[in-house]
Structure formats: structure tokens, C-alpha cells
Amino acid sequence: MSKGKILEFYKFEGALNDFVIIDGRSNKLEYPLEVARMLLDRHASIGGDSLLYLEESNVADIKMRVLEKDGSESQMCGNGARCVGLYFDKFFGKRSIKIETLSGLKEVKKVADGRFVVSMGPVQKLGNFVIGFKEDYQTTLDLFSLKLYIVNSSEPHAVIPMMNINKIPKAKGVKIAKNFKLFPYGINVDFIEIVNKNTIKIRTIERGVYEETLACGTGAVASAYVLHEFFGGNNVISVKALGGDLTVIIKESENLLEGDARFVFKGEIEL
Missing domain, CATH: 3.10.310.10 (Diaminopimelate Epimerase; Chain A, domain 1)
Known part of the structure; x- marks a missing residue:
């Protein structure tokens, strides 16, 4: 060049x-x-x-x-x-x-x-993104007094349910995203507030950026998957990000992201 x-x-x-x-x-x-x-x-x-x-x-x-x-x-x-x-x-x-x-x-x-x-395809193995869980498709960890639901929705994500999406511990989120001893390539961090079985609110700190972005597609999929798998959420989920609304459809063979x-x-x- x-x-x-x-x-x-x-x-x-x-x-x-x-x-x-x-x-x-x-x-x-x-x-x-x-x-x-x-x-x-x-x-x-x-x-x-x-x-x-x-x-x-x-x-x-x-x-x-x-x-x-x-x-x-x-x-x-x-x-x-x-x-x-x-x-x-x-x-x-x-x-x-x-x-x-x-x-x-x-x-x-x-x-x-x-x-x-x-x-987006199905969720994938955590592989080398999370130390000690190479063959797992999902896991939970406790870090900085927070419960992390970790999945790979084409990107590694740590999903953290919160009572109030307006009061996220952003500094802790950045520390988690940059915890390279546990997540060698960094990890995306999604704070979610569960509204009901069809709806979540989300705020994301993206790896590589290491600051909050106004939306994250793979984060929407990961968070909708966590709602569906761990909290009895439905198959079609509205994900409300700061920058706009996304729709995630959870299927057996794949996950769809619309927006x-x-x-x-x-x-x-x-x-």
C-alpha cells in the first residue's frame, strides 16, 4: 500500500x-x-x-x-x-x-x-475462547460477584442477567471482557434485563472495542439463547438494544437474527 x-x-x-x-x-x-x-x-x-x-x-x-x-x-x-x-x-x-x-x-x-x-447457525463449542471448556457448548461462571452464562453464538459471549438495565456495572463488564487469563481472546459481555418470556433489554461491551456499543447482533442471539435455555423463554424473542430492536428466532438447527x-x-x- x-x-x-x-x-x-x-x-x-x-x-x-x-x-x-x-x-x-x-x-x-x-x-x-x-x-x-x-x-x-x-x-x-x-x-x-x-x-x-x-x-x-x-x-x-x-x-x-x-x-x-x-x-x-x-x-x-x-x-x-x-x-x-x-x-x-x-x-x-x-x-x-x-x-x-x-x-x-x-x-x-x-x-x-x-x-x-x-x-447464524447453531451455537458452537466454546473452543479456545474459554479456558477449560473447549468441548462445551455453554457453561456458567461466577466472576466479580456476577453470574455469567457463557455461549458461542458465532462469537463468544458472557450474558449477565440484571434487575435494572439502566444500572449495569460497566467497569466490571470491561474487566470481564479483558480477562485474558480466562478468555484468551477477550469476550463480549451482555447485560440483559428479562422483561418477559418474549422480550429482553440488552447492553453490550464488545471485545476488540472494549467499550459499550449501541447494539450487537451476536450478543442479541447469545442473550436470546440464554433466555430460551435457562429461563424458559419462547422461540421468538424481541431484543431491545440502545440502538434499536432486533428479533431472534431460536430453532433446533439454527438461530436467526432479523433487523x-x-x-x-x-x-x-x-x-
Whole structure:
């Protein structure tokens, strides 16, 4: 990547979870992780929660890499996948696409103008994300006087039920997210308030960002799954995030995430 390269980018948001999208098929980056760190800075550059870098795929329509502002790469992004679905709908006329991610193939379908559903697949093994629970699909832990329900909904999440979503211990949440001795790659932390068997409120601290974001798609799926599995929740669950509402449908073979996606603007930036 030569100095002074002019880079074309797109800005999208889903439930105010905002993303910079760069299509690497036409704007190839030599050092995408370094570029992500620069571009996601809200004060000195474009700003965003994550950079979605698109590459050619041999098994899907596109490969989506989720690059974070700390220079790391995440497995998957549910809200981001819907934004990529909108990108392909708006600029290539495709209402349905398959996306290759680090957590497997995901399918995104347009269900209405500006609204998409993502087939997230079933919950996955915790693997290397949680020390000592490699083969488990879920576990519970007590940390900092909080009860954690841990699942991998394409991303590792620690779901913490609270009585009042307006009074979350945010500092403890960041400490949990950064507890690298227990979670070697960090972990997403979701505080939830259970309204009823159909509805939860949620606030999320995302790994890689290590601060609160206005919504998190994989967090919505993980939290809805916890409500369903541990608290007798129904199969269709409304998840109310600070940035908007998402719908999660729990099935035996897969979990579906539905919500809005919005194109914000297109631009160019000199690197």
C-alpha cells in the first residue's frame, strides 16, 4: 500500500452498530488490520465500531472479515452481516447472499426494504475462547460477584442477567471482557434485563472495542439463547438494544437474527 492511496469506503449501520465497509475486490489492502485501526478512530478518521473487509471467497458469494479498532479480528458480526446484505442488495441487486466468516458460512436474505435476516447457525463449542471448556457448548461462571452464562453464538459471549438495565456495572463488564487469563481472546459481555418470556433489554461491551456499543447482533442471539435455555423463554424473542430492536428466532438447527440495516454514505479517504 503506497502512501497517498485513495481508498473508497462505505458507511452502514444496523441498530446504530456502525461499520466501515471496504470491498477488497476493488480496493485491496496490504495491511487491512492496520488500516482498520486508523479508519475506526472516531476523532481522527471515519469512525466506526468495526471495519468489514470483503474478499473473494471460494465457498460463498463473499468473505467478510471483521476487523476491530484494537488491531484484532473477530469471528463474526451479525449486524455487520445484515449491512453486507444491504450492500449487495443496493449496489449489485442481490437479495440473498452467502457469506464466508471465521465462524462458518452465513446466509443473509432481504425480507423487506432495509430489513434483513441472517442465518447464524447453531451455537458452537466454546473452543479456545474459554479456558477449560473447549468441548462445551455453554457453561456458567461466577466472576466479580456476577453470574455469567457463557455461549458461542458465532462469537463468544458472557450474558449477565440484571434487575435494572439502566444500572449495569460497566467497569466490571470491561474487566470481564479483558480477562485474558480466562478468555484468551477477550469476550463480549451482555447485560440483559428479562422483561418477559418474549422480550429482553440488552447492553453490550464488545471485545476488540472494549467499550459499550449501541447494539450487537451476536450478543442479541447469545442473550436470546440464554433466555430460551435457562429461563424458559419462547422461540421468538424481541431484543431491545440502545440502538434499536432486533428479533431472534431460536430453532433446533439454527438461530436467526432479523433487523434493519441502513446505508449512511459513501466516500473516499487518503491514506
